[in-house]
Structures are given as C-alpha cells and as structure tokens.
Amino acid sequence: MQEMTGFVPVTSMPYSQFRDHVGEQVTIKGAIHNIRDMSDFAFIIVRTARELIQCVYSPEFSDYRLTDDVMEQCSAKVTGKVVPSETRDGSERYELQISNIEILSTPAAIPPVVISKKQVTCDLATDLDFRPVTLRNPKERAIFKIQEGIQRGFREYLMSQNFTEVHTPKINFAGAEGGTNVFKLDYFGKTVFLAQSPQLYKQALVPVYERVFEIGPVFRAEHHDTSRHLNEYISMDFEMGFIDSFTDIMNTETGALQYIMNLLKTEYAAEVDLLKVDIPDVTTIPCIRFKDAKEMCVKKLKNITDMKDFEPEEEAFLGKWAKKQYNSDFLFVTHYLSAKRPFYTMDDPEDPEVTLSFDLLFRGLEITSGGQRIHDYNMQVEKMKRLGMDPEQFETYLMLHKYGAPPHGGLGIGLERLTMHLLGFKNVRYAAMFPRDINRVTP
Numbered sequence: 001m002q003e004m005t006g007f008v009p010v011t012s013m014p015y016s017q018f019r020d021h022v023g024e025q026v027t028i029k030g031a032i033h034n035i036r037d038m039s040d041f042a043f044i045i046v047r048t049a050r051e052l053i054q055c056v057y058s059p060e061f062s063d064y065r066l067t068d069d070v071m072e073q074c075s076a077k078v079t080g081k082v083v084p085s086e087t088r089d090g091s092e093r094y095e096l097q098i099s100n101i102e103i104l105s106t107p108a109a110i111p112p113v114v115i116s117k118k119q120v121t122c123d124l125a126t127d128l129d130f131r132p133v134t135l136r137n138p139k140e141r142a143i144f145k146i147q148e149g150i151q152r153g154f155r156e157y158l159m160s161q162n163f164t165e166v167h168t169p170k171i172n173f174a175g176a177e178g179g180t181n182v183f184k185l186d187y188f189g190k191t192v193f194l195a196q197s198p199q200l201y202k203q204a205l206v207p208v209y210e211r212v213f214e215i216g217p218v219f220r221a222e223h224h225d226t227s228r229h230l231n232e233y234i235s236m237d238f239e240m241g242f243i244d245s246f247t248d249i250m251n252t253e254t255g256a257l258q259y260i261m262n263l264l265k266t267e268y269a270a271e272v273d274l275l276k277v278d279i280p281d282v283t284t285i286p287c288i289r290f291k292d293a294k295e296m297c298v299k300k301l302k303n304i305t306d307m308k309d310f311e312p313e314e315e316a317f318l319g320k321w322a323k324k325q326y327n328s329d330f331l332f333v334t335h336y337l338s339a340k341r342p343f344y345t346m347d348d349p350e351d352p353e354v355t356l357s358f359d360l361l362f363r364g365l366e367i368t369s370g371g372q373r374i375h376d377y378n379m380q381v382e383k384m385k386r387l388g389m390d391p392e393q394f395e396t397y398l399m400l401h402k403y404g405a406p407p408h409g410g411l412g413i414g415l416e417r418l419t420m421h422l423l424g425f426k427n428v429r430y431a432a433m434f435p436r437d438i439n440r441v442t443p
C-alpha cells in the first residue's frame with residue numbers, strides 16, 4: 001500500500017546554501033532562463049522560485065555534452081559542482097560547473113516577448129497581454145513578492161495585536177459604499193451585488209471578535225480608465241472595537257506600516273535590492289484636517305472647483321508638502337466632510353458637518369480610507385433616512401446596532417495602490433498581477 005508521509009523535499013538547494021557546499025555536487029530544478037554561448041563554453045542561467053543561478057557548461061569539466069533540447073524556458077534538473085565564480089568587484093559569488101542536465105519539459109514555442117533580459121521592455125498593454133509569461137522576468141515577479149511581503153506584514157502585525165482573520169461574502173445584498181460603481185449580478189432571478197468592500201460584515205464581526213481583519217478581493221464598477229483605478233483590487237481591511245477615538249485606528253495603521261516596511265527590509269531584501277525600492281521611514285505620520293489641507297490647496301493651486309474632496313493633483317501637492325514640512329512620505333488627512341463620506345461614518349459631535357474619518361496619502365496618493373462608525377441604532381437609522389436610504393433594505397446590517405455594538409472603527413487599504421507608490425509606478429496596473437479594468441478581463 002502506498003502511504004503519504006507529509007514530506008516533499010524542497011526542489012532546489014537555495015543559492016544561499018552554496019557557500020557551505022563548495023566542491024560538492026548539488027542538484028537544482030528550474031527553468032533555463034538564459035543561455036549565453038561563448039563558443040568554447042556557455043553560461044546557462046537557471047531560474048528557480050526566487051533566484052537566478054549561474055551555471056557554466058564546458059566540455060573540460062565533465063563528459064556531459066550540451067544538446068539542442070537545452071533551450072530557454074525548458075524545465076530542467078541541473079547537477080553540477082559548486083565553485084566560486086570570478087566577479088569584477090571581487091565580491092563572493094558561486095556558480096555550478098555543470099555535470100548533467102536532465103530536461104523535464106520542453107516549451108512548444110519561443111516566448112512572444114523577451115523575458116530573459118534584466119527588464120521586460122515592451123509597453124504596458126503588451127506586458128499585460130502576456131502576463132503569464134512576462135511575470136517570469138525576475139523584476140516582474142519581484143513586484144508580487146514585495147506585495148506578498150506587504151500582506152504578510154499586515155497579517156502578522158494585526159495577529160500580534162489580537163485581531164482575528166475573517167473572510168466575508170463577496171456576493172452581497174447591497175452595495176456598501178454607495179455610488180454607482182457597483183456590479184449587479186443576476187442571482188437566480190434576484191439582483192445582488194459584488195462586494196465593493198467588506199464594510200457591512202466586518203462591522204458585524206466587531207461584537208463577535210472585537211478586532212477583525214480581512215485581505216481579499218473587492219469589486220468596483222469604475223466606468224472610467226484611470227491610472228489609479230481597477231475594477232477588482234485587493235483590499236486590506238480591519239475593524240476594531242472599544243476605541244477611544246478614531247486616532248486608535250490611525251495609530252494601528254501606523255504600527256502596521258512600521259512592521260511591513262521593516263519586514264520588507266529584512267525578509268524581502270533581495271527583491272528590495274533588485275527593484276531599488278525606496279523604503280519609507282514610518283516612525284511617525286503627521287496629520288492635517290481636511291479643511292486646512294483644502295485651504296492650502298486652494299491657495300497654491302489654480303482651478304480648484306470641488307471644495308468637498310481632493311483632485312489627484314491636490315493629493316500630489318499635499319504629498320510634496322508633507323515631505324517638505326515633515327520629511328514624511330505619509331500624511332493623514334482627517335475630518336472629511338460628512339456630505340462626502342458613506343452612511344456608516346460617525347459625524348463629529350463637535351461639528352456634524354465633518355466626520356471622524358481620515359484618508360492616508362502615501363507619496364501623494366490616497367491609499368487608505370477609514371474612520372469611526374456609528375454604533376447607535378437610532379443614530380444609524382436616522383442618518384440612512386437623511387441620505388434617502390431605506391433602512392429596511394439594511395435590516396441584517398442593522399442587527400449589529402440593534403443588538404448592541406461597542407464604539408468601533410476601521411479602515412481599508414488598497415494593496416495595489418500601496419504597492420504602486422512604494423515601487424514608484426505611474427500606473428496601478430503594474431502592481432496588479434492580472435488586472436481587471438474597463439477594457440481588460442484577460443488573461
């Protein structure tokens with residue numbers, strides 16, 4: 001009888017272990033990423049899950065003879081002796097002197113774009129059209145390794161702060177964020193909506209777990225094609241109960257960002273180096289009220305017409321201002337106008353025109369919205385009515401308030417937006433693995 005032992009060996013010896021095996025034969029498995037034929041010898045670069053490993057073929061080393069089936073993108077098992085390699089700057093590097101290559105699979109065609117150079121040089125649309133292939137380029141794949149680091153940091157930090165990870169439904173009975181950017185779905189004859197955010201559910205879970213978080217996809221039917229909007233993105237949300245003030249939420253986000261940036265520096269150093277990521281300092285984050293920020297924008301920028309929200313150029317201006325004034329890449333803008341925030345937002349009891357809410361700008365781009373929520377049943381029903389909503393439609397959401405909820409609040413961070421500005425991209429699509437926008441649903 002065959003029995004499973006629960007053990008699968010790691011496919012390749014990591015490069016970091018080569019120094020302990022100098023002079024020994026080791027085997028790695030990966031894709032042949034690049035072949036540089038130097039006539040009497042050849043460099044064969046093997047791409048493993050996270051590394052590029054230089055292997056050298058020469059008839060001098062062994063009886064193995066290179067054949068034509070060793071081609072770029074074939075999968076192979078390469079065996080060779082670990083030797084120090086010559087480097088121009090004298091730094092310590094190792095390579096494999098090939099003693100055998102076993103081909104495990106052969107591609108049917110040559111990649112449509114060059115992926116074996118340092119960088120993929122085609123335009124964005126072509127890059128996205130061929131994503132399953134272009135992602136193999138080490139710089140492209142490093143983007144999403146960094147993105148993994150951000151999510152991991154968010155998760156690890158919140159778990160250390162007693163948050164419970166949850167998953168809420170993406171097929172919803174109502175749009176949580178209002179507006180028209182909600183996808184409608186025919187659900188066995190009923191109209192339902194794709195979740196714009198986990199808002200209605202994460203709040204419901206506060207009286208259950210006190211602190212919850214979720215990392216998951218959300219959907220926005222954006223009707224325009226911009227460099228900062230996707231129709232499906234990953235939202236990193238949390239919600240916490242028993243807050244004393246909405247600044248508890250901003251402090252928790254600051255702590256999460258501190259942890260994330262530190263994690264990237266330590267555990268993702270290879271990708272940080274490869275992409276030359278400028279990791280921001282998050283020791284403290286300055287705060288400014290919406291009203292004061294708006295006044296500054298109106299003074300410094302021309303043609304500001306929307307007095308209730310910021311245009312992208314105002315956010316960019318505020319980003320530069322925070323850098324100059326506080327040497328900070330981040331800026332919290334607080335107390336947004338009540339008229340511009342969703343129905344669940346708590347108005348400021350000292351000035352009901354404004355809310356106990358905030359956005360976080362990172363290098364001049366909004367990456368987060370958050371704030372304190374209404375926890376009182378009558379207050380929530382009244383606000384819904386004032387906004388022309390039908391509380392009956394939100395009966396299940398209102399159970400939260402009706403049956404008792406502590407003062408609470410939370411936030412949502414757009415993962416692709418954070419990645420975009422961390423890596424200095426001009427378009428959010430570079431930071432989305434398989435982006436969905438008004439013109440794209442493939443690959």
Ligand code: AMO
Pocket residue numbers: 177196197198199220222228229230231233235237366367368369370371410411412413414415416417428
């Ligand atoms: P909001 O709608 O502001 O707030 O969204 C939160 C964050 O999500 C990101 N984001 C987007 N990213 C890419 N494409 C889009 N179309 C897109 N829309 C938004 C932004 C934004 O700051 N429920 C609240 C959050 C909360 O209060 O907890 C919400 O979803 O980075």
